[in-house]
Amino acid sequence: MTISGWEQLLFIAAVTAVAAPLLGRYLAATFRGGRAPGDRVFLPVERLVYRVLGVDPESSWTWRSYALAVLAFGLVGTLLLYAILRLQGVLPGNPTHAPGMPPLLSFNTAISFITGTNWQVYEGETQASYLAGTAGLVVAQFTAAGVGLAVALAVVRGIAGPMGNTARTVGNFWSDLTRSLVRVFVPLSILGALVMVSQGAVQNLSGFRTAATLAGGTQKIPGGLVASMEAIKLLGTNGGSYYGTGGAHPFENPTPFTNIFDLLFVIVLPFAIIVMFGRLIGRPRQGYAIIAVMAIIFVAHTVVSMQAEHHGNHLLPASVSQVASGVSPGGNMEGKETRFGPEASALMTVGTMGTTAGATDSALDSYTPVGGTGAFAGILLGEISPGGDGGGLYSILVLALLAVFVAGLMVGRTPEFLGKKIRAPQMKLVVTYVLTIPVTVLIFASISLVIPAGLAAILNPGLHGLSEVTYAYASVANNNGSAFAGLAANTAWYDTTLGLTMLIGRFGPIVLSLAVAGSLAGARVHARTRATLDTAGPTFAAFLLGVIVIVGGLIYFPMLILGPIGERIVG
Amino acid sequence: MRTALFGRHLVASLVMLVVVTVALGFGYPLVVTGLSQLFFHRQANGSLIYRNGKLAGSELLGQEFLDRRGNPLPQYFQPRPSAAGAGYDGSSSGASNLGPSNPLLIGFVAGVNTVGLDGQPSATNPFATAADPACVPLDTAKTPVISPAPGQKYARAAGGSYVCDPNTIPERAIAYRAFNGLPANATVPADAVTVSGSGLDPDISVQNALGQAPRVARARHLPAATVIALVHHYTQGREWGFLGEPTVNVLELNLALDGQS
Numbered sequence: 001m002t003i004s005g006w007e008q009l010l011f012i013a014a015v016t017a018v019a020a021p022l023l024g025r026y027l028a029a030t031f032r033g034g035r036a037p038g039d040r041v042f043l044p045v046e047r048l049v050y051r052v053l054g055v056d057p058e059s060s061w062t063w064r065s066y067a068l069a070v071l072a073f074g075l076v077g078t079l080l081l082y083a084i085l086r087l088q089g090v091l092p093g094n095p096t097h098a099p100g101m102p103p104l105l106s107f108n109t110a111i112s113f114i115t116g117t118n119w120q121v122y123e124g125e126t127q128a129s130y131l132a133g134t135a136g137l138v139v140a141q142f143t144a145a146g147v148g149l150a151v152a153l154a155v156v157r158g159i160a161g162p163m164g165n166t167a168r169t170v171g172n173f174w175s176d177l178t179r180s181l182v183r184v185f186v187p188l189s190i191l192g193a194l195v196m197v198s199q200g201a202v203q204n205l206s207g208f209r210t211a212a213t214l215a216g217g218t219q220k221i222p223g224g225l226v227a228s229m230e231a232i233k234l235l236g237t238n239g240g241s242y243y244g245t246g247g248a249h250p251f252e253n254p255t256p257f258t259n260i261f262d263l264l265f266v267i268v269l270p271f272a273i274i275v276m277f278g279r280l281i282g283r284p285r286q287g288y289a290i291i292a293v294m295a296i297i298f299v300a301h302t303v304v305s306m307q308a309e310h311h312g313n314h315l316l317p318a319s320v321s322q323v324a325s326g327v328s329p330g331g332n333m334e335g336k337e338t339r340f341g342p343e344a345s346a347l348m349t350v351g352t353m354g355t356t357a358g359a360t361d362s363a364l365d366s367y368t369p370v371g372g373t374g375a376f377a378g379i380l381l382g383e384i385s386p387g388g389d390g391g392g393l394y395s396i397l398v399l400a401l402l403a404v405f406v407a408g409l410m411v412g413r414t415p416e417f418l419g420k421k422i423r424a425p426q427m428k429l430v431v432t433y434v435l436t437i438p439v440t441v442l443i444f445a446s447i448s449l450v451i452p453a454g455l456a457a458i459l460n461p462g463l464h465g466l467s468e469v470t471y472a473y474a475s476v477a478n479n480n481g482s483a484f485a486g487l488a489a490n491t492a493w494y495d496t497t498l499g500l501t502m503l504i505g506r507f508g509p510i511v512l513s514l515a516v517a518g519s520l521a522g523a524r525v526h527a528r529t530r531a532t533l534d535t536a537g538p539t540f541a542a543f544l545l546g547v548i549v550i551v552g553g554l555i556y557f558p559m560l561i562l563g564p565i566g567e568r569i570v571g
Numbered sequence: 572m573r574t575a576l577f578g579r580h581l582v583a584s585l586v587m588l589v590v591v592t593v594a595l596g597f598g599y600p601l602v603v604t605g606l607s608q609l610f611f612h613r614q615a616n617g618s619l620i621y622r623n624g625k626l627a628g629s630e631l632l633g634q635e636f637l638d639r640r641g642n643p644l645p646q647y648f649q650p651r652p653s654a655a656g657a658g659y660d661g662s663s664s665g666a667s668n669l670g671p672s673n674p675l676l677i678g679f680v681a682g683v684n685t686v687g688l689d690g691q692p693s694a695t696n697p698f699a700t701a702a703d704p705a706c707v708p709l710d711t712a713k714t715p716v717i718s719p720a721p722g723q724k725y726a727r728a729a730g731g732s733y734v735c736d737p738n739t740i741p742e743r744a745i746a747y748r749a750f751n752g753l754p755a756n757a758t759v760p761a762d763a764v765t766v767s768g769s770g771l772d773p774d775i776s777v778q779n780a781l782g783q784a785p786r787v788a789r790a791r792h793l794p795a796a797t798v799i800a801l802v803h804h805y806t807q808g809r810e811w812g813f814l815g816e817p818t819v820n821v822l823e824l825n826l827a828l829d830g831q832s
Contacts, residue, residue: 004813049587064573065576069580072577072580073587073588076581076588077584080588126662134600135592138595139595142591181591186599190603193607194603197607197611199614200614200631202617203608204617206616208661210626211627212625214622214636214647214822214825214829215637215638215644217634219634221626225600231603244663245666245768248666249771251617254618255810256809256816260814312761315672316761317740320761322761328760328762328778329816334671334766338762339772340816344815363768368671459669460672462672484670570683
């Protein structure tokens with residue numbers, strides 16, 4: 001890596017280290033209950049929403065009721081978005097004359113945005129109307145982010161909540177969702193969008209303008225409500241872009257500054273949510289122990305990719321200069337923008353792979369095998385570096401339960417997390433959680449690799465093609481949504497199976513983690529003794545890291561050997 | 572009981588979605604659009620560039636500098652190859668998505684991805700030409716052939732050699748050298764022979780611009796030093812000294828050239 005590559009990585013780390021604790025403190029104050037900062041502005045808005053909904057924000061529900069509300073909200077949202085996409089051709093707000101989306105594509109796209117996956121097989125410029133973009137997709141991006149944070153709050157209340165909660169309640173979904181949107185996602189998105197516009201991201205209703213180029217030709221210049229979508233795409237760890245090429249498009253990500261800003265806009269909030277967790281349970285150290293694990297994984301997969309892309313594609317002829325210098329970015333420039341170069345591209349693209357955003361500023365399919373493995377790693381370890389908004393927290397809490405269980409087996413004590421005993425009912429749910437996504441991914445990917453409908457969509461020959469298919473399922477199952485985009489995935493087989501995979505990958509973990517939380521809600525909190533495993537110390541952090549790597553590695557290693565690792569060795 | 576509860580949740584969900592659609596689907600983007608148009612009018616509308624009162628393009632989007640037959644104009648700096656539509660199509664941003672070992676990208680590299688005339692793996696490239704040992708042949712319909720089969724018909728040049736797919740990196744390097752009058756062993760910067768992520772990259776590297784400068788100077792009958800000075804003038808260093816890479820904006824540079832002569 002070059003010095004400027006390291007500097008950009010350090011800059012990200014430094015800003016996150018300052019911003020995440022501040023934001024985390026704000027989140028903790030907001031979601032602790034009682035008075036919170038900004039009440040004078042936000043409270044009247046929230047009261048209005050509760051009145052319209054006809055709900056009592058103070059009532060607290062069991063995990064089952066909470067999960068049913070999440071499922072109901074997902075179901076209605078999906079149906080509504082499906083209808084908008086099908087009908088966009090006849091609805092107003094369509095200056096680019098996008099026709100209604102076909103049924104399977106609408107099915108896939110609706111699920112994709114409601115689940116926060118933002119897998120996009122339609123072309124942003126021509127296949128989505130302005131109305132569908134903003135009233136459909138952007139609304140889904142906000143709600144997906146709000147649902148993620150809401151579920152995480154419920155899980156924290158269950159796992160860490162006080163003794164004597166005999167009704168075993170975990171909170172109120174409508175109040176959690178409303179507060180997340182009103183106090184976190186909307187204000188921050190407005191700020192972020194304005195920063196992006198100030199740098200050149202577009203925000204207008206002009207449709208295409210036609211320019212007369214210098215050479216005497218014409219060029220269509222696109223418009224659109226780009227920055228407002230870009231902000232919640234990133235802040236909400238969604239990843240769905242206005243234009244087909246997302247963060248590579250100069251109208252979405254115009255400068256190296258916006259590139260770094262975009263990455264920060266993705267990762268600061270998930271880290272802040274972990275800080276919030278530590279403060280909410282009254283043990284800030286527990287939060288920082290988890291953050292340390294997340295940060296190590298983030299840096300590892302990002303640095304591997306940055307180095308690989310900086311090094312370039314060794315299969316190119318020697319007469320093509322891939323050496324980085326003051327006058328040339330060098331490295332693997334296929335699919336990368338000149339203003340970012342290979343390192344900042346890998347930093348941004350692979351950096352967001354440890355979240356559910358999967359926002360890219362370069363073409364992942366053209367990454368070197370090792371560079372692409374970095375992106376795979378972020379996803380396959382279960383999106384916990386630092387994970388989605390809320391999703392990162394409940395995922396790593398489940399993995400922490402697995403880790404204390406394994407540690408408990410080693411020393412022969414009943415495992416405890418935050419003072420609560422972890423027993424068979426919890427472990428059954430945890431193991432189901434850990435297996436849900438890999439089983440779905442591996443079954444669908446394996447079928448796709450033997451049936452003609454699966455094989456026909458592959459662009460690149462050889463082992464790289466296997467990576468395209470497995471990456472697609474791994475990406476959508478983890479609600480990431482980034483792609484090895486050579487795969488022509490807008491087919492009946494892929495639209496259907498990827499849509500199902502997204503549903504399983506989103507709602508399976510939500511229901512299971514809520515169930516774990518419900519089973520621990522109100523459970524007895526044991527006093528800490530000298531024999532209690534300290535889950536906030538470096539030993540446990542290292543142990544948790546080991547469990548994450550071993551679980552992820554055992555499940556996916558054969559697939560990685562056949563895909564990117566094989567491609568590198570053969571080439 | 573649980574069905575009734577689910578029913579109540581469904582109703583509340585529907586109401587909530589109506590609320591958020593109004594507030595976030597319409598209110599939020601309109602607030603952002605209003606503030607953007609008020610405070611950042613130029614940026615929000617695409618950083619457009621006008622020439623003689625007519626829209627000539629955007630500072631942020633690359634455009635083509637080709638003659639009517641699609642050949643690059645020597646008097647203009649040329650942008651990177653593009654996979655957006657037929658090239659720099661603003662309505663169809665796109666990357667090649669070609670993998671790092673794909674023959675369509677890197678050509679047939681001996682010992683890596685070479686195949687014989689029968690389509691079976693082979694140690695050498697049977698399609699190699701004198702100029703391009705990594706040549707990927709075209710069929711008679713000008714489509715690249717990467718999985719040959721016995722009986723396949725190929726396009727042939729006058730001397731009988733295979734006609735190579737012009738879009739592989741080795742072929743693009745050969746064309747870059749020929750177009751810029753560089754010797755056959757000259758190194759070519761990576762950005763000059765690769766497609767960008769958006770297909771609309773407005774920039775080229777400084778090395779790429781300097782490689783093109785003497786040719787542009789010849790075509791415009793300007794001293795090379797003048798054009799090189801202009802390249803340096805339009806070189807944008809790393810933002811804040813360490814973000815991203817130094818770049819040269821092709822459209823701005825070409826506009827400046829047109830303004831000079």
